[in-house]
Amino acid sequence: MFKEKRFELIIEYVNKNGYATNESISKELSIPFTTLRRDLNELHNQNYLIKVHGGAKTLKEKSILEANFSEKISDNIDQKKIIAEKALLCIKPNESVFLDAGSTTYFLAKIIKKDLNNRIYTNSILHAQVLANNGIEDINILPGRLKLKTNAIVGVETINSLKKYYFDVAFIGINAIDSDYNFYTTDEDEAEIKKIVVKNSHLAFALADKSKLNSRSFVKCGDKSQLAVIDEEV
Template identity: 30%
Template sequence: MVFAFERQEQILNYVNQEKKASVKNLSKRFKVSEVTIRRDLEELANKGLIIKIHGGALTINHNFSNEIPYKAKFSLNVEAKKKIGKAAAKIIEDNDVVIFDAGSTTVEVAAHLCDVKNVTAITNDINIAMVLSNNPNVSLIVTGGILQKSVYTLTGPTAEDFLSTVHVNKTFLGADAISINYGITNRTMLEIPIKKAMIKAAEEVIVVADYSKINKKVFAHVCDLKEIDKIVIDKMDMEMEKAFEEIGIQLIIADKNP
């Protein structure tokens, strides 16, 4: 007898390996009813481990043009994001004014912000705002805007207009995908004007992203790499490291800077 949690683990491994799977094929493979498979997929989707679609499921990393819910993002590459957050937070100096883009990696930067004084932080991310609200050394500004509930992000004209009025030392930018040829791309169009405004507002733009985002592109173009000053990442192979350095981007590799 196979317990439900064991079957769901096997289903998750299969979906991640194959990138997508149908209810019908999963039913045949695991020798259970389609009703049972749909229930398994629902539970995996509720945990943020897969993306449930009509008739089946997609691996999270195969999702090309739809925003991944926050709890799904938060469960991916957790240790890598913490390393990145710790390394990126060291870039922030006393009296800096910084923007934190929304995201599960940028929230780790905010969470590791310590040993600095009189920092002013601007964000459109409710989770980041909650983290920073408990930091006595940070003056917090939230952009305002329309809440995207699945990702706890504020978007829309109010946020865009506010960001167009500020000038900051550093922007910490999240990325769904990073490519030498295609630059920074994002799964949804909705966040693009916000990200562009954050880039324009900053003297220095720092992308924070784990290695799974490298050599990928998704739906919507954010900016070319020439607009990026630094990338903080958990690891990088030598070939890609050289390619980024050749176009003038400073890499901060968390595994080399513990």
């Protein structure tokens, strides 16, 4: 079977099922394992599907629901650490920084060091604690209501407080990115906070691993004209 035909069949099969194991793909499409592994690697690199341990899953746009912070922080840890290291390179000494609540921004908070002498604002008590443990002295926690599920501070007080600040650089947590690179979150309050921060920042980055691609959630909070994506791609 020609490679192009195999690719077509694999993509169709994975999209139809949402997720498929290597065993099921090999059996149903009569593709040897060694050939299948090479094909899946190539299809993943070309962004036709997502290769995962033991199989592959579709890149068709899906609806993302909000998970608990404790669940998100244990997902895709290696990817989030890579993203955090790349994001750190975007922070210059003495800059004002906004650090959004979220699991990927949490890993960034863990590696920001005192010697950068940044003034850091955040809507996450957890991030503030991590920054304090790093010896950061200028930490500013926004007022508002604590949303326990995402560990984010939200609400009218948060929004009103943000309107008076301007940040050199901001790092925004994102739940989903569609095929046109529109960015989404699951909550209207959090979306409003992200929009204001992006508007009031010289540079704004969306921190998102590639599992967030080709998906949508409830509320759009930005697009590719406003935010640059930092992912785990080398």
